[in-house]
Amino acid sequence: xxxxxxxxxxxxxxxxxxxxxxxxxxxxxxxxxxxxxxxxxxxxxxxxxxxxxxxxxxxxxxxxxxxxxxxxxxxxxxxxxxxxxxxxxxxxxxxxxxxxxxxxxxxxxxxxxxxxxxxxxxxxxxxxxxxxxxxxxxxxxxxxxxxxxxxxxxxxxxxxxxxxxxxxxxxxxxxxxxxxxxxxxxxxxxxxxxxxxxxxxxxxxxxxxxxxxxxxxxxxxxxxxxxxxxxxxxxxxxxxxxxxxxxxxxxxxxxxxxxxxxxxxxxxxxxxxxxxxxxxxxxxxxxxxxxxxxxxxxxxxxxxxxxxxxxxxxxxxxxxxxxxxxxxxxxxxxxxxxxxxxxxxxxxxxxxxxxxx
Amino acid sequence: xxxxxxxxxxxxxxxxxxxxxxxxxxxxxxxxxxxxxxxxxxxxxxxxxxxxxxxxxxxxxxxxxxxxxxxxxxxxxxxxxxxxxxxxxxxxxxxxxxxxxxxxxxxxxxxxxxxxxxxxxxxxxxxxxxxxxxxxxxxxxxxxxxxxxxxxxxxxxxxxxxxxxxxxxxxxxxxxxxxxxxxxxxxxxxxxxxxxxxxxxxxxxxxxxxxxxxxxxxxxxxxxxxxxxxxxxxxxxxxxxxxxxxxxxxxxxxxxxxxxxxxxxxxxxxxxxxxxxxxxxxxxxxxxxxxxxxxxxxxxxxxxxxxxxxxxxxxxxxxxxxxxxxxxxxxxxxxxxxxxx
Numbered sequence: 001x002x003x004x005x006x007x008x009x010x011x012x013x014x015x016x017x018x019x020x021x022x023x024x025x026x027x028x029x030x031x032x033x034x035x036x037x038x039x040x041x042x043x044x045x046x047x048x049x050x051x052x053x054x055x056x057x058x059x060x061x062x063x064x065x066x067x068x069x070x071x072x073x074x075x076x077x078x079x080x081x082x083x084x085x086x087x088x089x090x091x092x093x094x095x096x097x098x099x100x101x102x103x104x105x106x107x108x109x110x111x112x113x114x115x116x117x118x119x120x121x122x123x124x125x126x127x128x129x130x131x132x133x134x135x136x137x138x139x140x141x142x143x144x145x146x147x148x149x150x151x152x153x154x155x156x157x158x159x160x161x162x163x164x165x166x167x168x169x170x171x172x173x174x175x176x177x178x179x180x181x182x183x184x185x186x187x188x189x190x191x192x193x194x195x196x197x198x199x200x201x202x203x204x205x206x207x208x209x210x211x212x213x214x215x216x217x218x219x220x221x222x223x224x225x226x227x228x229x230x231x232x233x234x235x236x237x238x239x240x241x242x243x244x245x246x247x248x249x250x251x252x253x254x255x256x257x258x259x260x261x262x263x264x265x266x267x268x269x270x271x272x273x274x275x276x277x278x279x280x281x282x283x284x285x286x287x288x289x290x291x292x293x294x295x296x297x298x299x300x301x302x303x304x305x306x307x308x309x310x311x312x313x314x315x316x317x318x319x320x321x322x323x324x325x326x327x328x329x330x331x332x333x334x335x336x337x338x339x340x341x342x343x344x345x346x347x348x349x350x351x352x353x354x355x356x357x
Numbered sequence: 358x359x360x361x362x363x364x365x366x367x368x369x370x371x372x373x374x375x376x377x378x379x380x381x382x383x384x385x386x387x388x389x390x391x392x393x394x395x396x397x398x399x400x401x402x403x404x405x406x407x408x409x410x411x412x413x414x415x416x417x418x419x420x421x422x423x424x425x426x427x428x429x430x431x432x433x434x435x436x437x438x439x440x441x442x443x444x445x446x447x448x449x450x451x452x453x454x455x456x457x458x459x460x461x462x463x464x465x466x467x468x469x470x471x472x473x474x475x476x477x478x479x480x481x482x483x484x485x486x487x488x489x490x491x492x493x494x495x496x497x498x499x500x501x502x503x504x505x506x507x508x509x510x511x512x513x514x515x516x517x518x519x520x521x522x523x524x525x526x527x528x529x530x531x532x533x534x535x536x537x538x539x540x541x542x543x544x545x546x547x548x549x550x551x552x553x554x555x556x557x558x559x560x561x562x563x564x565x566x567x568x569x570x571x572x573x574x575x576x577x578x579x580x581x582x583x584x585x586x587x588x589x590x591x592x593x594x595x596x597x598x599x600x601x602x603x604x605x606x607x608x609x610x611x612x613x614x615x616x617x618x619x620x621x622x623x624x625x626x627x628x629x630x631x632x633x634x635x636x637x638x639x640x641x642x643x644x645x646x647x648x649x650x651x652x653x654x655x656x657x658x659x660x661x662x663x664x665x666x667x668x669x670x671x672x673x674x675x676x677x678x679x680x681x682x683x684x685x686x687x688x689x690x691x692x693x694x695x696x697x698x
Contacts, residue, residue: 144576157573161518180578186591211568211579216514219501221537222568234543 003306003313008287010298014086016287020280021082027075027277030270035068041261048254050155051133057126060119060262067111071270074104078277085288098285105278112271119262126258130251134168141210142181157212163257165250166213171227173249178203179210209245218243279305362660365643370657373643374439377636381436385429387629392425394622401618405611407512409483410490417479420472421622424465428629431465434458435637442640455641462637469630476623480616487608487615491525498567499538514569520614522607523570528584530606535560536567566602575600 008016042061045052078101084090137156143149160166167173185192185204196204207228214222223244226232283303290301306313365373399418406413438458441447494513500506517523524530542549542561553561564585571579580601583589643659663669 150576153576154573161573181576184577184591189591211571211581212573214568216511216518216569219507219510219538220541224568234541234546 003304003309005302005304006283007300008283008291008303009300010291013284013287013291013301016280016284016303017082017085020277020284021079023273023277023280024075024079024082027270027273028072028079030273031068031071031075033068034071034270035065037261037264038062038064038066038068041258044261045258048159050152051130051137051159051250051254052126053129053132053136054125057122057129057258060115060122063111063115063118067108067115067270070104071108071274074101074108075277077101078281081281082284085284088292091288091292095285095289098281101281102278105274109271109274112268112274116263116268119259123255123259127251127255130254131168134250135173138168138173138179139177141177141179144181145183157210159250159254160210160212160246163248163250163253164215164246165248165253166209166246167249168251169249170247171209171213171245174209174213175205175207175228178205180204180206213245215243215246220244362658363639364656365639365659366656370640370643371443373636373640374442377640378436378439380636381432381439384432384629385436387625388425388428388432390425391428391622391625391629392422394625395419395421395425398618398622401615405512405516407509408490408494408516408607408611409486410493413486414479414482417472417475417619417622420475424468424472424626427465427468431458431462435462438637439640442644448644452641452645455637459637466630469626473623473626476619476626480612480619483615483619484608484612487612488525491608491611492530495525495530495536496534498534498536501538502540514567516607516611517567517569517603520605520607520610521572521603522605522610523566523603524606525608526606527604528566528570528602531566531570532562532564535562537561537563570602572600572603575602577601 038061041064042058045055045058045061049055077097081094081098081101084094137152137159140146140149140152141156142153144153182204187193192204195206196202199205206225208225209227211222211224214224220243223233223236223241227245228238230236230238282305286305286307287301287303290303291299294301308316395418398421399415402409402413402415402418435458438451438455441451494509497503497506497509498513499510501510539561544550544553549561552563553559556562563582565582566584568579568581571581577600580590580593580598584602585595587594639659643657646657646659
């Protein structure tokens with residue numbers, strides 16, 4: 001009793017092959033799209049390399065690129081199979097490959113699911129990496145004369161402007177570091193000396209932020225200095241001012257951005273298409289094989305997913321697997337029978353020898 | 358003597374038809390690209406219409422969209438013509454449409470030429486609109502509470518950040534306008550009062566610029582205020598300081614962006630005016646002059662013009678003259694019918 005049997009006439013077989021051919025080209029496009037998504041994600045991660053501490057998250061775009069390429073190849077093979085399926089002379093050479101193709105399709109589906117799971121699982125690691133990277137970026141903001149760190153300032157400024165964020169968690173992170181280099185501080189000024197002496201580590205801390213934290217959508221020209229002092233500016237209330245600076249932290253902004261990229265529906269769509277293709281391909285394969293076995297190739301044939309039902313197929317597969325494992329073992333019953341025959345033959349030769357002698 | 362005639366056998370005719378077919382489909386793709394470029398240009402103009410005083414001319418992108426669609430349609434039809442040309446039955450059905458189609462193609466090429474000229478000439482209009490628009494934008498920067506101008510500040514800030522520029526010609530344009538709204542000025546403060554009173558029109562002018570003029574590539578945290586006062590900042594000389602704020606004016610920066618777009622559109626259009634009309638003429642004449650229509654293997658001749666160049670011009674001129682004279686009565690001549698009787 002075959003599983004999910006369906007009858008296919010020649011007409012329906014042709015339609016099945018055509019439909020599957022179209023579906024396989026659609027899957028090639030999706031595979032190319034997944035590859036491009038992987039490349040884009042990798043480039044975006046590399047661009048912000050300076051504010052990330054480790055590269056663990058790069059496993060997601062690498063996997064996406066591999067799966068994209070593999071699915072392009074596998075689906076191209078599927079389209080060739082469909083093209084040849086209605087030609088009885090060319091189909092047999094693909095029969096052997098089909099089992100391998102099913103395995104590859106299942107593997108690709110699993111990998112895509114793994115990508116989706118990984119992108120959620122690695123979110124915590126991404127945040128950690130960003131936290132450390134941004135903290136260092138903010139600390140080294142002033143070191144524009146130290147080789148290896150000269151461009152930290154520009155990187156952080158551009159990052160804050162592009163992602164509309166300020167600081168690590170929020171703008172107060174800037175109050176805790178000295179972001180004005182000593183080269184630009186006038187140490188003869190009383191105000192500067194007071195500030196430095198009042199700090200334990202001798203750092204010049206301000207309640208001010210760099211210009212890149214300013215929000216252009218604020219109706220008021222940007223207030224950057226003396227932010228916590230409501231009296232320093234006219235008509236300014238520190239607690240209720242919302243639009244002056246960006247309120248989001250850069251870690252949150254970057255995490256949201258990368259999560260958005262990774263969670264695009266691409267992998268999900270492709271895996272659905274692959275599963276559908278595997279089912280239809282199985283129908284096509286069995287229908288065409290049935291047709292080839294018939295006397296008149298134009299006639300009806302049956303297509304199914306499994307030749308027998310699930311239990312019987314499972315028992316078959318188990319028996320085959322055990323056979324494969326057992327082929328090196330010697331069978332004790334047949335050995336005994338063989339030994340008996342050997343003895344009989346010996347006795348016969350002995351008899352002949354004694355009579356001869 | 359036909360103008361630029363070539364001999365064609367079956368092989369060459371087939372190759373010509375195939376080559377033309379590919380060229381036509383390539384032209385369809387170029388038409389799609391032109392269409393999308395037109396939409397892109399229109400969107401870019403819309404995005405920055407505020408700094409262009411909202412009266413920028415959308416003539417070029419609209420024409421480009423039209424040209425893109427026309428080009429797709431015409432070239433798809435041309436491709437179909439080529440596809441059918443080697444089948445005698447289909448070709449005889451298509452023959453009456455050939456001449457009007459080729460005239461249409463010539464007209465389309467004239468339109469393309471016009472569009473190329475427009476692309477290069479409209480750049481002047483864009484420059485002038487930008488100059489006027491930016492001047493007004495800087496003036497209305499502070500009016501974030503006036504309806505119709507609330508977003509001028511944000512637009513101008515984003516423009517200066519994106520195009521890495523400051524002011525109209527340079528950053529000094531900001532010194533000549535009051536860009537801080539009176540709502541945020543403490544009029545009871547003496548410093549403020551002095552500044553306002555010292556100005557003829559009562560404007561609060563400063564030698565400062567908005568934050569969007571700051572250059573992130575500067576090694577020093579941005580200096581926005583008291584720019585011309587060297588003693589206001591430690592180790593600062595405003596004459597030699599180059600990296601602190603952007604040096605370029607926004608008019609120059611935005612104009613180079615738009616002129617870049619328009620120049621590339623013009624170049625693409627010139628490239629589009631390909632010689633597919635010539636190819637089609639060769640193919641149609643080659644097919645028409647087949648000596649023996651039943652035998653596809655025979656040789657035929659194809660040409661661009663039936664007579665030589667000068668003769669064709671003379672023919673055309675005489676045709677135009679007779680067209681103009683259709684209603685005139687001929688002097689001194691009696692009609693042939695009258696003399697016969």
